[in-house]
Amino acid sequence: MHGAHRDRSHSLDLPARHYGSRRDFFGALIGAGWGAMSLLEGSIARAALARAQSAGSAANLFDIEHVADGVYAALARPAAMINSNAAIFVNSEDVLVMDTHSKPSAAAALIAQIRKEVTPKPVRYVVNSHFHWDHMQGNAAYRATFPKVDFVSSVATRTLMALEAPSRLKKSLADLPGEVEKTRAALGRAASEREKAFYRRMLDEQEAYRKEMALFRLELPTLTLDHGMVLHDQAHTLELAFWGRAHTAGDVVIFCPEKKVVATGDMIHGFLPYITDGYPREWPKTIDVVAKYAFDAIVPGHGPVHRDRVRIRHMRDYIEELAAKVADGKKAGRSVAELQKTITRTSLRSLQTDNYETLVRDALRKFYLLPGEPPLEDMVMGNIKDVFDTLDKK
Numbered sequence: 001m002h003g004a005h006r007d008r009s010h011s012l013d014l015p016a017r018h019y020g021s022r023r024d025f026f027g028a029l030i031g032a033g034w035g036a037m038s039l040l041e042g043s044i045a046r047a048a049l050a051r052a053q054s055a056g057s058a059a060n061l062f063d064i065e066h067v068a069d070g071v072y073a074a075l076a077r078p079a080a081m082i083n084s085n086a087a088i089f090v091n092s093e094d095v096l097v098m099d100t101h102s103k104p105s106a107a108a109a110l111i112a113q114i115r116k117e118v119t120p121k122p123v124r125y126v127v128n129s130h131f132h133w134d135h136m137q138g139n140a141a142y143r144a145t146f147p148k149v150d151f152v153s154s155v156a157t158r159t160l161m162a163l164e165a166p167s168r169l170k171k172s173l174a175d176l177p178g179e180v181e182k183t184r185a186a187l188g189r190a191a192s193e194r195e196k197a198f199y200r201r202m203l204d205e206q207e208a209y210r211k212e213m214a215l216f217r218l219e220l221p222t223l224t225l226d227h228g229m230v231l232h233d234q235a236h237t238l239e240l241a242f243w244g245r246a247h248t249a250g251d252v253v254i255f256c257p258e259k260k261v262v263a264t265g266d267m268i269h270g271f272l273p274y275i276t277d278g279y280p281r282e283w284p285k286t287i288d289v290v291a292k293y294a295f296d297a298i299v300p301g302h303g304p305v306h307r308d309r310v311r312i313r314h315m316r317d318y319i320e321e322l323a324a325k326v327a328d329g330k331k332a333g334r335s336v337a338e339l340q341k342t343i344t345r346t347s348l349r350s351l352q353t354d355n356y357e358t359l360v361r362d363a364l365r366k367f368y369l370l371p372g373e374p375p376l377e378d379m380v381m382g383n384i385k386d387v388f389d390t391l392d393k394k
Helices: 024-030 032-040 043-059 104-118 139-145 155-189 193-213 283-290 310-331 336-342 349-367 376-390
Strands: 003-006 010-014 016-018 062-068 071-076 086-090 095-098 123-127 150-154 223-225 228-233 237-241 253-256 261-265 297-300
Touching: 062 104, 062 297, 071 104, 086 104, 086 253, 095 104, 104 139, 123 139, 150 155, 155 193, 155 223, 223 228, 283 310, 297 310, 310 336, 310 349, 310 376, 336 376, 349 376
Parallel strands: 095 123, 123 150, 150 223, 261 297
Antiparallel strands: 003 010, 010 228, 016 223, 062 071, 071 086, 086 095, 228 237, 237 253, 253 261
16 A cells, blocks of 8 residues: 655655554464563653663763764664664654664663754654664664654565564573573683673673563554655655665665765674575675665664775675575585585685775674674674575575
8 A cells, every 4th residue: 555644844755555553463463472561551661761861871872973964873882782773864853763773771772862962853763674683672762752753664574573573582582591601601711800891791781681671562663665765854855765685585775865875774784794584695686776876875784884885895795705605515515514614714705805804803893792803704604504594595
């Protein structure tokens, strides 16, 4: 169904499917167990927001970077339960934010920072770039703070949020005690005060996450797009688009032509790609389409703002090279273990081109919570397995 939404300052062109209720589709799929959480409607997010506001600067989980006039990047500081970056577009009367991090309290902390460091204008639109936990589990904080907010995603992302988010969260919480024990064991083995401090922080954040997410309520998108959606504002134009499968089946990007900024979620970012839910044959082609935008800056899902086109080529070429090597090995009947012996970090030309490996290491050191040097070789081995498993996914 095609729909439209208008207010005083801007309008939306919506070649999209519109869901009138944020629970209509969700309730039928998930069942009564999750429905019971509606009794806590908004209370958790409101409490998280109050804590974030009262904590002041100590609650700052992000570094706010000015990208262009009216455009900001909230760069997530290192955390045990990783948060995504957020792209912030300040419209003439309100704000659009892309992505809401790993939990409502993180989103509440960013809301407080936006009010303090960027603008007092209300957030009117929240875009979920894709369905992964660290990009959408904070939605409820925006609903609690801005009752008129609309959540926007692709049709595929909304469907995946409804189908996958509850079961994945349930599994992660069930696995968390085991992870906590691993952290305790690592703390016991730690030799330096730096390592001990790292693992103590890990324990604190894991426990805080467990308590908060035990009462999690999923907030689904209220607006969905099949291909594109344009927000016409007096300040600028925002083009939301789904250009094809990449990091997931439903990645949405935002392009602001006047400010020459594109926000990409995890389709393009500063770390090595996470491919478990990806489409490695299609991903580089989707990046090629996004690369046609006339942008000067990328606000990525993780890591630093990209002020050139080097990193978009880095990620594209790395995925393409890895997919080709794994495809050749798979066709020859080789196993994952065999491929991991021959496809190494140093054998990948894309990693050695234009300092890609160095840039990834620098980004991981700055933005990812690690006890030591980034385990890049292990990450490449994980990518090989994920490409092997997803290469022929329909």
